[in-house]
Amino acid sequence: MPVIVIYNPVSGDRTAKAFFDDHVLPLLKQRGVDVDKVVPTESSGHAGKIVVDLLTSTNADWSHPLSIVLGSGDGTLHELINTLNTFSDARPLRRVNIALVPAGTANALYASFFPSSPEDDPVQYKLKSVEAFVSGNYRSVPLNLAVNVLSSHPTPLSANKDLKHMSISAVVASTALHASILHDSEALRATDPSIGRFKTAAMQNITRWYGASVKLFPHKGPGVVEVYDPATLTFVPFEGSTVDEPIVDLEGPFAYFLSTINVDRLEPQFKITPRAKDVLEKGTVAALDVIIVRPMRDPSYTVNSEERRQVFAEKAGAVLGAAYQDGAHITLRYAHDGRVVAEGSGPTVVEYLRCGGWEWEPDDADERAHLVCADGDILTIPMGGKASCTAVAPIDDETGFALYV
Numbered sequence: 343m344p345v346i347v348i349y350n351p352v353s354g355d356r357t358a359k360a361f362f363d364d365h366v367l368p369l370l371k372q373r374g375v376d377v378d379k380v381v382p383t384e385s386s387g388h389a390g391k392i393v394v395d396l397l398t399s400t401n402a403d404w405s406h407p408l409s410i411v412l413g414s415g416d417g418t419l420h421e422l423i424n425t426l427n428t429f430s431d432a433r434p435l436r437r438v439n440i441a442l443v444p445a446g447t448a449n450a451l452y453a454s455f456f457p458s459s460p461e462d463d464p465v466q467y468k469l470k471s472v473e474a475f476v477s478g479n480y481r482s483v484p485l486n487l488a489v490n491v492l493s494s495h496p497t498p499l500s501a502n503k504d505l506k507h508m509s510i511s512a513v514v515a516s517t518a519l520h521a522s523i524l525h526d527s528e529a530l531r532a533t534d535p536s537i538g539r540f541k542t543a544a545m546q547n548i549t550r551w552y553g554a555s556v557k558l559f560p561h562k563g564p565g566v567v568e569v570y571d572p573a574t575l576t577f578v579p580f581e582g583s584t585v586d587e588p589i590v591d592l593e594g595p596f597a598y599f600l601s602t603i604n605v606d607r608l609e610p611q612f613k614i615t616p617r618a619k620d621v622l623e624k625g626t627v628a629a630l631d632v633i634i635v636r637p638m639r640d641p642s643y644t645v646n647s648e649e650r651r652q653v654f655a656e657k658a659g660a661v662l663g664a665a666y667q668d669g670a671h672i673t674l675r676y677a678h679d680g681r682v683v684a685e686g687s688g689p690t691v692v693e694y695l696r697c698g699g700w701e702w703e704p705d706d707a708d709e710r711a712h713l714v715c716a717d718g719d720i721l722t723i724p725m726g727g728k729a730s731c732t733a734v735a736p737i738d739d740e741t742g743f744a745l746y747v
Contacts, residue, residue: 344406345370346396347380348389348422349413350445355535358382358413358445365465366411366443366472373476377411389418390425393438397429407437407740411472415446416513420717423487423743424510437739439482441475441746444468447537450513454605454619455483455747475746482744484736486621486628488515488603490716495726509716512743514608515630515731516600517554517702519658521713522547525720537609548655551595551637551646553705560588561629561698561733570617570694572673573687577617577696590697594705595646597658598635598692601700603628603733606669614662615694616669628733632700633672634693635661641688642680657682661691699732 347367349358359382370377381392393410412419419442429435444452456470466473474480488511514520523543530539558567560583567590568577583590602608606618615631637643637654644650661682664671676688704711704723712723723729736742 344396345375345377345409345411346393347377347411347413348383348392349443350383350389350415350418353413353415353418354446354449358443361443361445361468362413365469366413369469369472370411370476375476383414383418387421387425389414389422390429393422393426394429397435407439409439409441409475409746411441411443411475413443413445415444415448415718416450417446417718419451419512420510420719423512426743427510435741437736437741437744439475439744439746440471442471447535448540448609450605450608451745453610454607455745458610471746480746483622483747484739485512485743485745486603486733486735487512487743488601488630488716489732489734490515490714490721491730491732492714492721492723493727493730494724507721509719509721511603511716511731513605513717514600514602514715515717516715517704517711517713517729518552518596518599519544519547519550520598520600521715521720522550522710524715524718525713528720540609544659547710548659549648549651550710551597551651552599552711553708554594554596554599554711555703556592556594556596556599556634557701558583558590558592558632558695558697559699559701559732561696562627563629568696570672570696572675572690580695590695592634592636594711595637596634597637597654598633598662599702601630601632601731603630606631611666613669614665614671616672617694621696628735629696629698630700630731630733632693632695632697634695635691636693639676639689639691639693640680641676641678657691699730701728701730703728 349362351359383389442452490509492507526543527539560566565585566588567580567583569580571578580590602615602618606616607613618631621629661671671692672694674682674691675686677683714721714729
């Protein structure tokens, strides 16, 4: 089994090189793992190029799956997956198994599979996926993927041109507030490489509402779009979504629109889609868990004004903050006067849905509604265009990507 070690030296707090030199490489040597290459990334997209170069070398071993010990955040993993998914060769690409070392800022994928606790030794915690790989009795969990496609509005002059751009996510695909946060947080990275920059960017954007229309498509399990019901603690069919007519149409404005795949959190304690790992654990078909906040569900909503957005921002901030309380945001409801309460029978503040895919068509006049975040990569929907996101699973047990756990 070919083994490559790749780490991003500028990811997160820039300590990946030291951590690999002091802990990862000695552990691999101690356990007798023969490493084909050890390569630090040098630029955006370099991780994927490293693997492609190995696969296209004349002595590459294609008879076994490839194992990669990867030190990075979710962004470098995103680059790797996208590069390998566009890699073409006469021979089919075998499964890529990843031993992940969390070296990024948020490390959503790692934190979802290896939730931390105060008792964890900091070094041993970061080595859990590598330890699984070298143990000999490891388990690798196949990763589902979200295929994001941005398409233009076709015109007579562009009818014969490629109007689509594709980006694949292994963690998150979002628009609205989350996409704005990721967009603005990049400008803060140099002065604040910590998770704190995301909260700063959130406060810069919390009063924005986003004009768009949305379609939600069913996932193959139940054949409908589902919504989480706090009363029964289960997902139930969304009102109006039936096997015969499963598609759900939603109108904005939207304050928050985010979908995850494989993960239940975006930071170690920010459990935004707390039931998302059910999909992997039950071995069902791929699905997206979607979190939506629409201001017009608030019983006290009257008009879209700066004043009302300021008032609603306080509610939205408090509700999303409850995601840090073991995902408590999905149980919060509106009282009849618009107050956010933990009990009662009013409408939920958050619509927590499970579907097979979604389509987001932004209002042309709303520039920020055209932003899409795919695992931290910020994309822009062309004017008159739309974005779609579809959950897909590996074709079989010998292809796709998997994580050592």
